[in-house]
Amino acid sequence: DKPVAAGLGLGINVKEAQGVMIVDIGAETTEISVLSLGGIVISRLIQNGGRSIDDAIQSAIRKEFNFFIGSKTAEAIKKGLACAIEPDGSSMQICGRNMVVGLPQMMEITSEFVYEAIKEQLGIIMDAVKTILERTPPELGVDIIQNGIYLTGGSARIRNLDQLLQQKSGIRVTVDEEPEMSVAKGLARVMVDRDFRSLAFVTKEQKYE
Ligand SMILES: Nc1ncnc2c1ncn2[C@@H]1O[C@H](COP(=O)(O)OP(=O)(O)OP(=O)(O)O)[C@@H](O)[C@H]1O
Ligand SMILES: [Mg+2]
Structure with missing residues (x-):
């Protein structure tokens, strides 16, 4: 799964983490996902992005x-x-x-x-993140607050976007140095790292909307 790969590329141990939020703002879409123990708990794709x-x-x-x-x-x-x-x-x-x-x-x-x-486009993306946070089970929410939100995708390079997201969510935001590379780096890790190889065959039940 792409968000799981992105998480790995960001250097998160997605297999162990209880709650991780990844906001991937690409060209055509923004994908907001909450991961737990290597699987996707909630994910939402909106047609807004770069x-x-x-x-x-x-x-x-x-x-x-x-x-x-x-x-x-x-x-x-x-x-x-x-x-x-x-x-x-x-x-x-x-x-x-x-x-x-x-x-x-x-x-x-x-x-x-x-x-x-x-402004309006950024607002739509911020609102979508808020909606997902509201729908996140509280036990995972606590973990997300501790881990912070991971912002990735090429559009994460828009200046101060991390700060805006931090203001809107009240949660600390981390941006990758090469945000457009997170997914690719994560996939590479799945292939190379024995520990993560099982993630290539995740069959957990997923709730997409
Ligand atoms: N310095 C920058 N400032 C703002 N936006 C940028 C910058 N560099 C790249 N982008 C934007 O990032 C987007 C591409 O990001 P990315 O490579 O993550 O997209 P993608 O994965 O190909 O698209 P998608 O996820 O929608 O399929 C483009 O819209 C591009 O304009
Ligand atoms: Mg992408």
């Missing part, structure tokens, strides 16, 4: 400035300027098409603008 954040930036720029940018540009803006808490006052020159005159142009985009544009 891509929907890019789309939000693209449509905010179109609406506000009548300026069309491609999705690659939107992603570059996100990587350059997006932050989840306080925008830092930085800005960027971007290329696009002025839709009024129909010509290519440059314009400046600020981190404040991007912050406002992506």
Whole structure:
């Protein structure tokens, strides 16, 4: 299972841990999972992630400035300027098409603008985490509070996203240094590490929703 692999990649001993929460914010989706003793207890997949954040930036720029940018540009803006808490006052020159005159142009985009544009998408992800925490059995919840929440996936690189999640959940958040690699690293560990090999054949009952 992907969340179990992610947990291993994060260096968590998922086989022993009573309660671990992993929030994997990828490109197309966000997967929020609670693991216990190597199996998935609760997992929820929502269709929000890096891509929907890019789309939000693209449509905010179109609406506000009548300026069309491609999705690659939107992603570059996100990587350059997006932050989840306080925008830092930085800005960027971007290329696009002025839709009024129909010509290519440059314009400046600020981190404040991007912050406002992506707020709603980040909020949806935060709310989904809260919902899962509310549905987590209390005995596991206590363990999650002690272990903290593990934030992973490429979109975990959005600046201060860990802090936002920490504020919203009241639980300490740990981010992997190479968040897009957690699943791959975990799979490698399953293959190499005898101790974890049994996890490759997990047959525990799972509750997906
Ligand atoms: N520095 C960065 N800042 C913000 N977002 C980033 C950064 N680097 C990568 N991303 C985003 O991370 C996402 C890719 O993450 P990841 O590789 O975990 O996705 P994936 O596993 O391929 O997708 P999914 O899990 O949805 O199938 C992309 O949306 C990308 O824009
Ligand atoms: Mg992924």
